[in-house]
Amino acid sequence: MTGNSRLLALFGTNAPAPWRGRYSLSRLFFNFYLLVMGSFVAIAIFADFVISTAVKGITDEYTSRFMRGTIVLIEDELFRKPRSEWPKTVEMLDRKFAYKLDIVDRWTLKLPPGQAEKLDDGELAIDAQGDVLYHRLKQTPQILVVGPISPERNPEYRKGLPLDLRISLLTWSLIGLCLAIVVWLWVHPVWRDLEAMRQTARALGEGLFEARAPTMRSSAFGPLAETLNGMAERIQRLIATQKELSSAISHELRTPIARMRFALEMLAGTEQPCERQRLWQMMERDLDELDGLIDSSLTYARFEREQPELHLSTVDIAPWIEEQVAANRLLGRNLQLLVDTSALPPAQRVELDCRSMPYAVTNLLRNAIRYARTRIRVSAALVGDQIELHVDDDGIGIPPDERERVFSAFTRLDRSRDRATGGYGLGLAIARLVLAQHRGTASAGESPLGGARFTLRWPLSQSVTES
Secondary structure, eight states, rough: OOHHHHHHHHHHSSSSSHHHHHOOOHHHHHHHHHHHHHHHHHHHHHHHHHHEEEEHHHHHHHHHHHHHHHHHHHHHHHSSOGGGGGHHHEEEEEEEESSSEEEEGGGOOOHHHHHHHHTTTTTTOOOOTSSEEEEOOOTTTEEEEEEEEOOOHHHHHHHHSSSHHHHHHHHHHHHHHHHHHHHHHHHHHHHHHHHHHHHHHHHHTOOOOOOOOOOOSSSSTTTHHHHHHHHHHHHHHHHHHHHHHHHHHHHHHHHHHHHHHHHHHHHHHHOOOHHHHHHHHHHHHHHHHHHHHHHHHHHHHHHSOOOOOOEEEEEEEHHHHHHHHHEEEGGGSSSSEEEEOOOSSOOOOOOOOOOOOOHHHHHHHHEEEEESSSSEEEEEEEEEEEEEEEEOOOOOOGGGGTTTGGSSTOOOOOOOTTTTOOOOSSHHHHHHHHHHHHTTTTEEETTTTEEEEEEEEEESSSSSOOO
16 A cells, blocks of 8 residues: 555545545534543443442431431330321321331331341331331331332422432533533534645645645644645655656766767778777767766665665764875876865864765765866865865856756756766765755855865764764
């Protein structure tokens, strides 16, 4: 699966319309609301159960103490009369209380073991629901039953739901309404951000790589939008680079291939050994040019696509510069190649990648060798916490308005388009990419020798070990 298809799969931009419709704002709101509300209710019910279980014993004890006096008075009233009149007395007393009164035999009751033991010991017992009390009448087998509250005798119960239940329902309704408002205020901007991201992903999936995600209202999606935009910019830059690279390479390949074709045609039509030798040498130079073009193009593409990981080493900069100049001295032939490191402190050490930095220095030296008349000077100096390396020549120089353009890939000034100077317009572009890898810069200017000066500038110490 490609990067684009993963992106489309993530945001559903390739999905059928009915599938995407399921993830509308209302569905997102209700799903999230039900999740939050359900979790809140479940937590509340669990907390109520735990609290009720914890305080049940306290509540039962409080009920027993509260009702003990009333039950004792009822018991005294019963024992003032013969046992045969107890039913009538209980019936008469029952009409005066908001809860029911009754007398039953002990054997008819089924109570929890703990409450049954209390009842047999003469204490008050309470049923499992906590709304009915039992009391044994002074060593008799009969039990006085008090409760539950009679709805017919209590005005609060005649109107429908009990007052506490109505208050609970009202409270939960208000909580649900407030929670719905809070969830909506949270979900709506999140949905707008998701919709904006989806539209951007769809545009990118359709090849519109200039599309960018807008500024996110939700901080949760800010990093995602920045990542998406960064990815789009990188894709756009890579595609543009590949198009430019392909077009430039195609253009550069035409000249040596045309020369080789011409040489082959001439070679087939001549029998003179000297002429055949000259044509063979011409084709060899063209093959070398093609080989150099391919090597430079691959190097540039590698640095442009993704900068290789830095492998830093601390080197003594003066001997290192001498070594790089010595490696390219043969190319200078009759040119005077000077190295000046007198402006550097003794044994000055610098951090650099010993595999990539020579690319930059070698390309500057070859560029100077190509255009210098008689002299090239390589010098270095310490400026603050940065090292500056200059490559000067006494050639024709670079106009001020062209000094930045020469660092673009496949850019060559008009006066360099002849075969004598050669080049592919990639050396300076590679040098700039290498210096960017080292958190430095590459620039062009006017040389004290009268020609061009190229300067590499990078920190003495890298704060990171990778690009």
